[in-house]
Amino acid sequence: MAAYHEAGGTAARLDDESEAEEESIIGRLTQELLARPEFRAAGTESGRRRVARAYLASPDCDQGPFDGLPSVLGYHATRQAIDRAMAAEQRHYAGAEQRIPELARQIAADPDYRAARTAAAREHRLRDHLIAQTDGYQPPIRILDLLLDALATGHTSGPDRGSMLPFASD
Structure with missing residues (x-):
């Protein structure tokens, strides 16, 4: 995935060393979203997206290493969490x-x-x-x-x- 940071309204490419850090942040955010009961219970993609937006903007979200990073990381984490939640939901109800x-x-x-x-x-x-x-x-x-x-x-x-x-x- 391309690494970017926002500076003055423009996105500038970060060096390749930052890509691993971005993946780590996306993975952590994805896990945080999947751990939220309201995210899992939302049931629809749009519902989960709303929960993710609210959580990522809340003080409950681990903001430490995410300060100054672009919203595209939150988008990627949300997308991954939604995909994983949909797959888990299907697994849970398969054969029901x-x-x-x-x-x-x-x-x-x-x-x-x-x-x-x-x-x-x-x-x-x-x-x-x-x-x-x-x-x-x-x-x-x-x-x-x-x-x-x-x-x-x-x-x-x-x-x-x-x-x-x-x-x-x-």
């Missing part, structure tokens, strides 16, 4: 659709879910349960919908194959 009955049983046994009295509260509890099981990553809408359906219809023992058969003709 095949495990709907098992997941529905787990969630139905959750006291917080059972205490929810409204459909909206149940959906929030379902989402909270899944997020807690997946290192803070938001579940895909499809998984939420399928789980809500399984919980509402009581299909927690396995797929109902009978409903998929064609009607018998008279």
Whole structure:
């Protein structure tokens, strides 16, 4: 990656020795972003980008070695963190659709879910349960919908194959 620093509104190329330092800074910022629960839970690229911008501008961000370095480093770190978060999210939810009955049983046994009295509260509890099981990553809408359906219809023992058969003709 090309190394630059901002001086008087223009970007000047830094020497090659700075490139390793830039990579180190980008790597550290990427890890800091991935460690933030709100970054992982954002669920969309634009949401994660907003969280990253807010964090990188906040006093919580480790500003020490980043003083005077260009915003392009923050951009690269954000891009890497978003890519890694999307891959991790996909890994966490891979195969979840095949495990709907098992997941529905787990969630139905959750006291917080059972205490929810409204459909909206149940959906929030379902989402909270899944997020807690997946290192803070938001579940895909499809998984939420399928789980809500399984919980509402009581299909927690396995797929109902009978409903998929064609009607018998008279």
